[in-house]
Amino acid sequence: MSVTRRGLLRGALLGAGAIALPSALTACGSSSGSGGSAGGAAGKTVSFGSNAAVPQPKGAYQSLFAQAQRETGLTVDVNWVDHNTFQQNITTYLQGNPQDVFNWFAGERMEFFAGQGLLHDVDEVWAGIGGNYTEAMKAQSKGPDGHYYFVPFDYYPWAVYYSRSLWQAKGYTEPTTWDEYIALARRMKRDGLIPIAFTDKDGWPAMGTFDYLNMRINGFDFHVELMRKGDRWNSPQVKAVFDQWAQLIPFYSPGFMGLTWQEGAQQILNKQAGMMVLGLDQIGTVFTGDKAADLGFFAFPEINPKYGQDAVEAPIDGFMMSHSPRNHDGAVRLLQYLGTARAQQTWLGSNPADIATADGVDASKYTQAQADSVKLIQKAAHISQFMDRDTRPDFADPVMLPAIQQFLNHPKDAASIIASIDKQATSIWAGNG
Amino acid sequence: MAGVPLLLTTALVWLPALLSVVLSFASWPGIGGVENIHWVGLQNYRNILTIYPPFQPAVEHNLIWLVVFFCVPAPVGLFLATQLDKQMRGSRLYQSVLFLPVVLSLALIGFMTELIFSPTQGLLNNLTGHARGSSVVDWLGDPHLNIWAVLLMACWRQTGYVMIMYLAGLKSVDPSLKEAAALDGAGGRQTFRHVVWPALRPINVVVLVITVIESLRAFDIVYVINRGTNGLELLSVLVTDNIVGEASRIGFGSALATILLVISMAFVIPYLFSTFRKEERG
Numbered sequence: 001m002s003v004t005r006r007g008l009l010r011g012a013l014l015g016a017g018a019i020a021l022p023s024a025l026t027a028c029g030s031s032s033g034s035g036g037s038a039g040g041a042a043g044k045t046v047s048f049g050s051n052a053a054v055p056q057p058k059g060a061y062q063s064l065f066a067q068a069q070r071e072t073g074l075t076v077d078v079n080w081v082d083h084n085t086f087q088q089n090i091t092t093y094l095q096g097n098p099q100d101v102f103n104w105f106a107g108e109r110m111e112f113f114a115g116q117g118l119l120h121d122v123d124e125v126w127a128g129i130g131g132n133y134t135e136a137m138k139a140q141s142k143g144p145d146g147h148y149y150f151v152p153f154d155y156y157p158w159a160v161y162y163s164r165s166l167w168q169a170k171g172y173t174e175p176t177t178w179d180e181y182i183a184l185a186r187r188m189k190r191d192g193l194i195p196i197a198f199t200d201k202d203g204w205p206a207m208g209t210f211d212y213l214n215m216r217i218n219g220f221d222f223h224v225e226l227m228r229k230g231d232r233w234n235s236p237q238v239k240a241v242f243d244q245w246a247q248l249i250p251f252y253s254p255g256f257m258g259l260t261w262q263e264g265a266q267q268i269l270n271k272q273a274g275m276m277v278l279g280l281d282q283i284g285t286v287f288t289g290d291k292a293a294d295l296g297f298f299a300f301p302e303i304n305p306k307y308g309q310d311a312v313e314a315p316i317d318g319f320m321m322s323h324s325p326r327n328h329d330g331a332v333r334l335l336q337y338l339g340t341a342r343a344q345q346t347w348l349g350s351n352p353a354d355i356a357t358a359d360g361v362d363a364s365k366y367t368q369a370q371a372d373s374v375k376l377i378q379k380a381a382h383i384s385q386f387m388d389r390d391t392r393p394d395f396a397d398p399v400m401l402p403a404i405q406q407f408l409n410h411p412k413d414a415a416s417i418i419a420s421i422d423k424q425a426t427s428i429w430a431g432n433g
Numbered sequence: 434m435a436g437v438p439l440l441l442t443t444a445l446v447w448l449p450a451l452l453s454v455v456l457s458f459a460s461w462p463g464i465g466g467v468e469n470i471h472w473v474g475l476q477n478y479r480n481i482l483t484i485y486p487p488f489q490p491a492v493e494h495n496l497i498w499l500v501v502f503f504c505v506p507a508p509v510g511l512f513l514a515t516q517l518d519k520q521m522r523g524s525r526l527y528q529s530v531l532f533l534p535v536v537l538s539l540a541l542i543g544f545m546t547e548l549i550f551s552p553t554q555g556l557l558n559n560l561t562g563h564a565r566g567s568s569v570v571d572w573l574g575d576p577h578l579n580i581w582a583v584l585l586m587a588c589w590r591q592t593g594y595v596m597i598m599y600l601a602g603l604k605s606v607d608p609s610l611k612e613a614a615a616l617d618g619a620g621g622r623q624t625f626r627h628v629v630w631p632a633l634r635p636i637n638v639v640v641l642v643i644t645v646i647e648s649l650r651a652f653d654i655v656y657v658i659n660r661g662t663n664g665l666e667l668l669s670v671l672v673t674d675n676i677v678g679e680a681s682r683i684g685f686g687s688a689l690a691t692i693l694l695v696i697s698m699a700f701v702i703p704y705l706f707s708t709f710r711k712e713e714r715g
Contacts, residue, residue: 087678087679088677088678088679089677090679091462091463091464091678091679091680091681092463095464109679112679112680116462116464116465118464200574201573201574201658201659201663202659202660203659203660203662203663254552254566254567254568254569254571255552255553255569255570255571255574256571256574257571257573257574257575257576257663258550258551258552258571258572258573258574258575258579259551259552259553259574263551263553263554392680393678393679393680394462394675394678394679394680394681394682397674397678398674398675398678398682401662402486402487402662402663403486405662405663406486406663409576409663420484420486423483423484424480424484424485427480427484428682431460431471431473431476431682431684
């Protein structure tokens with residue numbers, strides 16, 4: 001049956017005439033299954049599909065897997081794939097010959113594939129690692145059926161970042177409410193700064209601001225329902241989010257629609273701009289070395305006192321097990337190892353832009369921003385996963401990304417834009433693809 | 434032996450095209466077997482035309498692309514080719530310089546577009562003093578500007594492509610014809626109009642075809658810049674967005690692909706007619 005399916009898929013693509021399906025991923029999947037079921041030495045190999053082909057995370061993973069071999073006796077046979085390619089091909093990958101264990105994300109992104117029956121549950125893994133995790137983390141690792149499908153490894157918060165030295169020189173203090181935030185932005189403008197570095201050439205960075213505005217105005221529960229059910233887009237609550245957002249646009253970087261987040265983070269690093277809503281995973285890679293201590297942040301300000309600052313956007317990265325792993329027992333043991341603070345500490349040794357998900361990591365090795373991130377997340381009553389991880393994959397990028405860009409270009413058209421989002425959401429949730 | 438190419442085109446071109454037309458009447462996430470396909474009739478087409486905001490700009494941009502490719506690279510390429518054909522000093526050097534962009538991949542030209550047009554770090558704004566403060570010209574993010582910045586780069590490449598086609602054509606024009614025309618007292622312009630241009634007829638058809646193909650399959654440059662959003666929408670990008678990805682809308686994407694196919698047909702069918710008519714005559 002799956003042969004017919006793939007044949008049809010390729011047919012559709014060729015018919016489109018414009019694209020060639022990057023099928024390298026599936027091809028790799030079948031070639032690297034050296035962890036055969038023949039027993040003996042073969043049972044000691046676990047295959048792993050990684051989305052971390054670039055040098056920085058790849059090196060960290062390589063030392064982690066070397067340590068895993070010393071501690072568990074398991075050899076990890078890795079198929080390195082470019083991050084975006086991995087993501088683009090995940091559906092084909094999981095239906096082909098996927099590796100036993102692979103990199104993925106928590107939230108709806110995990111639940112979607114669990115719901116499609118493309119994953120193996122990892123309840124056995126959690127029997128071993130459950131004690132290492134908070135209740136919030138456990139909740140983020142379960143599918144709708146109550147089984148665990150995900151082992152969290154690292155994560156990072158989204159917040160409002162700034163340069164400590166710039167703020168000290170100018171005498172700015174961290175705002176906690178919307179009015180203070182706007183007042184600070186005005187003052188920065190008078191001081192000749194770009195008040196808020198904001199960039200949206202890639203489309204997705206703006207989603208973080210939407211998530212925070214929605215959680216601060218309408219609360220976490222409304223936000224998650226909106227993301228999961230998609231049935232209340234054309235509502236006064238969502239309109240309020242866009243209206244609030246329109247107040248920020250005059251403070252944004254000139255030419256923000258043509259800038260990448262790297263260029264925005266540079267504006268913070270170079271002290272041209274005052275503050276920026278971004279993830280630590282991004283800005284932490286720009287503030288490196290002795291600049292790391294200069295990176296400060298505060299939680300996105302309160303708008304509705306009913307919800308305060310109770311939610312933090314903190315996307316979790318981790319691992320999942322494919323539906324029928326060749327080496328199931330080895331995969332369970334490897335995942336149990338990756339679910340320990342020890343393993344995560346090894347990996348974090350070379351990464352200043354994330355924090356560990358397991359309890360018991362030696363925090364003295366964290367940078368100031370990493371240590372503060374832990375505090376911010378632990379204080380939070382709710383953790384969200386970022387728009388493209390909290391909602392259906394066929395809705396976030398194809399519908400929301402261009403809609404938000406449209407709004408940022410024409411803030412006055414908010415009403416017609418949310419009406420259009422609503423119609424598209426209705427049709428997507430009603431159909432099956 | 435004619436059976437082999439026929440078999441190949443049927444299997445690799447017509448069958449997949451037909452399948453995507455069939456799938457355009459379905460709703461299917463690309464997961465599970467054919468039993469998961471739901472037939473929804475014209476629903477995908479209705480949605481594309483009524484509630485899919487990127488569709489209209491994508492069609493407009495594909496048409497702008499086509500018109501610009503006809504109006505700029507085609508005549509400029511012909512002009513450059515006739516100049517190079519005159520065997521002036523250093524014509525090989527000019528030829529290489531003008532042909533160079535054709536060798537570059539379109540994705541690379543996308544990166545070059547970013548280097549030149551980025552608002553704060555790009556060459557253009559830094560040279561003209563528009564890289565800072567409120568005077569920033571947002572070449573890549575302003576939906577009224579970015580399509581022209583991209584088209585400028587696309588034309589740069591296409592011109593070299595067209596030029597090399599015409600140059601090959603001009604080289605094949607029998608020099609004795611030109612000499613004969615000169616002996617009869619024809620000037621340069623007259624020789625071109627009455628002798629060279631008719632001889633270039635087969636090349637004109639080739640140029641016509643590559644102009645149409647290159648403008649309808651335009652994809653790489655805009656995808657590198659911002660994945661074809663915010664003023665850079667193209668039909669090929671919308672097809673990709675909906676079919677390739679974490680969760681696909683195969684039916685919806687196939688409907689978009691079918692629309693692209695129909696648009697291509699508007700150019701392919703007249704071409705086929707004229708070809709077959711000629712064969713009958715010959």
